[in-house]
C-alpha cells in the first residue's frame with residue numbers, strides 16, 4: 302500500500318532539498334518513490350518528478366493573464382491543477398503495486414497550500430485514498446530563539462488541526478545546528494521556561510511591560526498537549542543523516558493513521574454524508590411545498606396552519622375547554638357546502654328548504670306569466 306508524504310514547511314526551510322535527498326535515499330534502498338511536485342513557481346526541480354504541476358500549468362502565464370501577484374498566481378495555479386486531481390490519484394493508484402511511498406513537494410508559501418480551497422481538495426484527495434502523513438520541515442538553525450521556535454510550532458499546530466492528519470516534525474539542516482535544544486524544549490517544559498527567561502529580546506525591560514513573555518509562557522503551556530501527538534525526526538538533507546530514522550517514523554505514523562485517523566476520517570465523512578442527505582431532503586420538501594406537491598399532506602398542512610381543523614388538531618385534549626365544541630378529530634378540511642348537513646339541524650334545514658321552494662315558485666311563475674304576456678302582445 303502506498304503511503305503519501307506531504308512535505309510542508311516555511312519558505313527556505315529546505316523542503317525541495319529534503320525531497321531530493323529522500324528520493325535518492327529511497328532509490329539507494331531499492332524502493333524508489335512516486336514523486337509529485339506541486340510548486341508551480343519553482344524554476345528547477347532537482348529530482349525526477351513523475352507528476353509536475355508545471356507540466357499542466359504555466360505559472361508565469363497565469364500571472365500575466367489573470368493580472369496576479371506571485372502568491373495569487375500560485376493559488377490560481379493550484380486551483381487549476383486541483384480540477385485534475387482525480388486523474389492524478391488514478392495515476393498513482395494504477396502504479397501503487399510498484400511503489401511504497403508517494404512524496405509530494407508543496408509551495409514554500411504555506412498559506413497558499415494549507416489555507417486555500419485547492420490545497421484542501423488536493424490533501425483530502427490523497428488522504429481519502431492512501432494513508433497520508435504530513436512532514437513539517439523546520440529550518441533548525443533559524444529556530445534557536447524560543448519565540449521563533451514557538452511561532453513555528455503554532456503554525457504546525459494550526460496545520461495539524463486544519464488537515465487532521467498525522468504529523469512528523471522534521472528538524473532539517475542539523476549539519477549546521479543540532480536539534481537537541483528543540484527536542485528538549487518539546488519534552489521538558491521547564492527547560493523551555495528557562496530558555497524564555499534567558500531570552501534577551503523578551504526580557505529587555507526597556508522594550509515593554511513583560512506582556513510578550515507572559516503571552517509566550519501561556520502559549521507554551523497550550524502547546525504541551527500538541528507536542529504529545531507529534532513525532533520528531535532530525536535530518537540533514539545536505540549530508541543525508543537521519544533518513545533511516547525518518548522512514549521508521551513514517552511507518553509508525555502510517556500505523557497510527559490506520560488505527561486512529563482513518564476511523565475518525567470515516568466518521569467525519571459519514572456524518573457529512575448524513576448532513577448532506579438531510580439538507581437535500583429539506584430542500585426537496587421546500588420545493589415540493591412551493592409547487593403545492595406535498596408528499597405528506599397532513600404534515601405539510603401542519604407546518605403552514607391555514608385552516609381551523611389544523612389548529613384544533615394541534616391542541617392537546619383538554620388544553621383549551623372552549624375549543625372542545627369545534628374539534629373534528631378524524632376529519633381534515635372540508636368545504637362549507639359539504640359541511641351543511643353537519644352544521645344545520647333538521648328543523649332549520651326544513652324551514653330553509655320550504656322558504657327556498659316558495660320563493661323560487663313565486664318568482665318563476667311570475668316570470669313565466671310575464672314572458673307569456675309579452676309573447677302574446679307581440680303576436681297580436
Ligand SMILES: Nc1nc2c(ncn2[C@@H]2O[C@H](COP(=O)(O)OP(=O)(O)OP(=O)(O)O)[C@@H](O)[C@H]2O)c(=O)[nH]1
Nearest residue numbers: 311312313314315316317318409473474537538539
Ligand atoms: N546546510 C544545509 N543547507 C540546507 C539543507 N537543506 C537545504 N539547505 C539549503 O537551504 C536553502 C533552501 O533550500 P530549498 O530546498 O530550496 O528550500 P525550500 O523550502 O524548498 O524553498 P522554497 O520552496 O523556495 O520555499 C538552499 O540553499 C539549500 O541548499 C541542509 O540540510 N543543510
